[in-house]
Amino acid sequence: MTTTEQRAKATSQPLIRVEGIHRTFGEIPVLRGVDLDVTEGEVAVVIGPSGSGKTTLIRMINALETIDSGRITVDGTIIQDATNGRHRMNAKAVRLARLELGMVFQRFNLFPHLTALENVMMPPVRVRKVPKDEARERALRLLTRMGLADRVNNRPHELSGGQQQRVAIARALAMEPKAMLFDEATSALDPELVGEVLKVMRDLAESGMTMIIVTHEMRFAAQVADRIIVMDQGRILEQGTPEVIFNKPSHARTEEFLRAVISPAEA
Amino acid sequence: MTLDLTKEWLPRLLEGMKYTVAITIGAFILALLLGLVIAVMRLDRRRWYLYVPATIYVEVLRGTPLILQLFFAYFALPAMGIQLSPLTAAILGLGANTSAYLSEIFRGAIRTVDQGQWEASAALAMDWPTMMRSVILPQAMRIALPPTGNYAVSLFKDSALASTVSVAELLFTGQVIGSETFRYMEIYALIGLLYLAVSYPTSLLLRRLETHLELSRPRSRKKPSVPAPVEAEKEPVS
Ligand SMILES: Nc1ncnc2c1ncn2[C@@H]1O[C@H](COP(=O)(O)OP(=O)(O)O)[C@@H](O)[C@H]1O
Ligand SMILES: [Mg+2]
Numbered sequence: 001m002t003t004t005e006q007r008a009k010a011t012s013q014p015l016i017r018v019e020g021i022h023r024t025f026g027e028i029p030v031l032r033g034v035d036l037d038v039t040e041g042e043v044a045v046v047i048g049p050s051g052s053g054k055t056t057l058i059r060m061i062n063a064l065e066t067i068d069s070g071r072i073t074v075d076g077t078i079i080q081d082a083t084n085g086r087h088r089m090n091a092k093a094v095r096l097a098r099l100e101l102g103m104v105f106q107r108f109n110l111f112p113h114l115t116a117l118e119n120v121m122m123p124p125v126r127v128r129k130v131p132k133d134e135a136r137e138r139a140l141r142l143l144t145r146m147g148l149a150d151r152v153n154n155r156p157h158e159l160s161g162g163q164q165q166r167v168a169i170a171r172a173l174a175m176e177p178k179a180m181l182f183d184e185a186t187s188a189l190d191p192e193l194v195g196e197v198l199k200v201m202r203d204l205a206e207s208g209m210t211m212i213i214v215t216h217e218m219r220f221a222a223q224v225a226d227r228i229i230v231m232d233q234g235r236i237l238e239q240g241t242p243e244v245i246f247n248k249p250s251h252a253r254t255e256e257f258l259r260a261v262i263s264p265a266e267a
Numbered sequence: 268m269t270l271d272l273t274k275e276w277l278p279r280l281l282e283g284m285k286y287t288v289a290i291t292i293g294a295f296i297l298a299l300l301l302g303l304v305i306a307v308m309r310l311d312r313r314r315w316y317l318y319v320p321a322t323i324y325v326e327v328l329r330g331t332p333l334i335l336q337l338f339f340a341y342f343a344l345p346a347m348g349i350q351l352s353p354l355t356a357a358i359l360g361l362g363a364n365t366s367a368y369l370s371e372i373f374r375g376a377i378r379t380v381d382q383g384q385w386e387a388s389a390a391l392a393m394d395w396p397t398m399m400r401s402v403i404l405p406q407a408m409r410i411a412l413p414p415t416g417n418y419a420v421s422l423f424k425d426s427a428l429a430s431t432v433s434v435a436e437l438l439f440t441g442q443v444i445g446s447e448t449f450r451y452m453e454i455y456a457l458i459g460l461l462y463l464a465v466s467y468p469t470s471l472l473l474r475r476l477e478t479h480l481e482l483s484r485p486r487s488r489k490k491p492s493v494p495a496p497v498e499a500e501k502e503p504v505s
Contacts, residue, residue: 062390098392109387113405123391126401176392 003010015031015040015179015210016061019081021063021070023056030056032234034070038179038212043205045221046214048231049257054214057231058183061212063094075100075178102172106184108164108240110156116143116167117152120174128175135174142170146200160195166200179210186217218262230254276444276457283440284461290357290426290436295419297362302369307399309374321370328367334428336360341432357429357436365422369415376411377403413477420473427462437461478504 014037023031030055038044046054059065060072063079066087074081074097081088111119120139124130130138143152146166156164165185172180184202186194198220205211205224215221221228221242228245230237237251249255308314308321328336340363341356351359380403388398430439441458456465 064386064389095392095394098390101390103387105383105387105388105390107383109381109383111384111387111402111406113409122401123393127392127396171391 014038014073015042015075016212017071017073018057018061019073020072021060021072021095022056023053023060023065023070024068030234031060031067034231034234034236036236038210040178040210041208043209043211043213043224043226044229045227046212046229046231047216047218047221047223047257047261048237049260052231053234054231055183056213058214060179061181062098062103063089066259082103084105096199099175102169102175102177102180104165104168104172104180104182104185106187108156108166108168108188110133115155116148116163116170119156120171123171124174124176130198139170139174142173143146143167145203146170147196155241160193161189162196165189165197169200169204170198173204179212180204181214182211182215184214184216186215216261218246218258223253230257232257271448271450272457276454279440279444280437280458280461283435283437286354286429286434286436287423287426288313288465290361290429290434291419291423293358294362294426295422296366297358298365298369298418298422299415301363301366302373303369305370306373309370310377314382325367325370328364333360333364333425334431336364336434337428353429353432353434356427356432357434359434361422361425361429365418372411372414372418373480374405376407379405379410409480412480413473416469416473416476421470423469424462424468427472 002171013130016036016038018034018036021034022029034057036044036055036057046058048054056065060067060080061074063072064088068087069082069085070071071078077093077096079089079093079097105249110116111122114122117136117139120142121132121135124135124138125132133156140149140152146169148163148166151159151163156167159167169180169185174185184203184206186197189197194217198217201211201213202220202224212226213221213224223242227239227243228242229239230245230249230251232253237254238245238249245254246258249258272276305321305324308317308326312318337357337360340360341353342350344356384402384406385398390401393401426436428436429436430442433439435443437458441454445454448454
């Protein structure tokens with residue numbers, strides 16, 4: 001990246017802007033005032049203990065979850081607004097935001113009645129009205145890039161978890177999103193399959209894709225993150241570069257969390 | 268008897284069978300379309316303006332006798348200025364009735380589609396009709412297919428009720444022949460065989476289809492092909 005590009009990026013508005021988000025499920029406050037800006041090309045990795053609200057937060061960005069207060073803006077378009085008590089969500093804005101955001105789920109959520117190729121082809125054809133031939137070509141290219149050239153005609157249940165998740169990533173990329181959201185993309189995988197998925201995510205990060213990644217893979221986080229965001233009990237506890245967060249965190253709870261996740265696997 | 272049977276009765280009965288089949292096919296197509304619409308209308312209670320009328324429709328049709336519904340279509344609608352031919356009235360009555368039951372099957376099948384499928388489609392910016400058509404319904408229909416087939420067989424048998432609104436279908440034709448010849452025993456036995464000749468092979472076919480779908484369904488645990496040993500059951504469980 002050239003310095004002029006970097007400067008342009010620094011001055012441009014954030015691609016994703018989360019402001020003052022609160023959310024309560026029943027009686028339980030799950031998010032308690034979260035602000036987060038993600039600029040184009042940035043890789044933001046969200047970590048934190050289970051139940052701290054990471055999934056809820058990431059799902060709000062593409063309006064799979066609603067907010068109680070605050071505002072979410074994607075590429076300059078407000079998609080959810082609850083700043084003055086009333087919740088407003090504009091269907092057209094939500095659709096636009098979803099077109100710009102690819103989402104990868106913990107449990108893959110591939111379409112079981114379609115082959116890998118059809119999973120990747122169908123959304124661009126049906127949603128973006130891409131001609132079939134073009135969509136097929138794009139899907140084949142993406143699946144090849146994911147190392148799945150020989151799996152294109154298999155149904156999801158014929159694929160391993162790692163292969164399924166790579167198809168899911170290809171499916172999201174086929175919509176040509178401006179940013180990708182990953183919610184614990186490797187948590188449902190057998191340990192020996194985690195690496196192959198992390199590899200394609202790393203490649204994606206290196207290609208300049210804007211990404212918000214929720215993960216428990218700390219070594220991976222340290223490698224790809226421009227910024228680490230530590231969540232705890234519905235708040236952002238602290239954030240900073242991997243060096244700062246992993247070497248000299250400001251909060252005792254961050255240290256505690258990092259000790260707990262890193263020691264069993266990597267010490 | 269053989270002479271009467273082949274020369275006279277059978278051609279007339281087969282003529283009646285044509286109507287039976289026509290009623291079945293017509294009513295079934297109507298039931299599929301209405302059933303799907305009603306099922307979709309009842310998916311979301313918050314859309315009460317769809318949910319409430321669809322629910323009333325289902326409860327009325329399931330809570331009243333089918334024969335009453337047929338009489339209503341044929342005898343009562345003319346009082347409102349709607350004159351239907353016997354065949355149309357039968358197709359309408361049977362189709363509407365079956366649609367109420369099919370809608371419940373469809374709704375149940377749609378509900379069994381994993382929540383993650385709705386979310387993945389939404390995240391891919393699909394609008395509701397696209398989501399339904401490309402993701403949810405193709406999966407739901409696989410689940411709904413066997414019970415839907417069974418309703419087709421039921422409908423085929425229930426089409427005999429059309430005789431009460433004077434459609435010259437199989438049973439009606441048999442009754443006419445019976446009243447001419449008084450050989451009710453033979454004629455009704457023959458009609459029974461004719462119904463069976465269609466419904467039994469269809470049921471067998473459906474069962475095979477069901478097994479096929481069961482085996483080709485993702486995540487379905489295959490039953491062991493060898494029955495589990497039974498000796499263990501003889502032992503008292505301590
Ligand atoms: N739909 C829901 N209804 C009720 N509680 C929920 C729902 N979704 C999440 N929660 C609760 O919100 C809290 C945060 O959940 P989540 O965002 O999944 O955290 P994380 O992803 O960090 O583990 C948890 O306590 C969870 O039980
Ligand atoms: Mg989570």
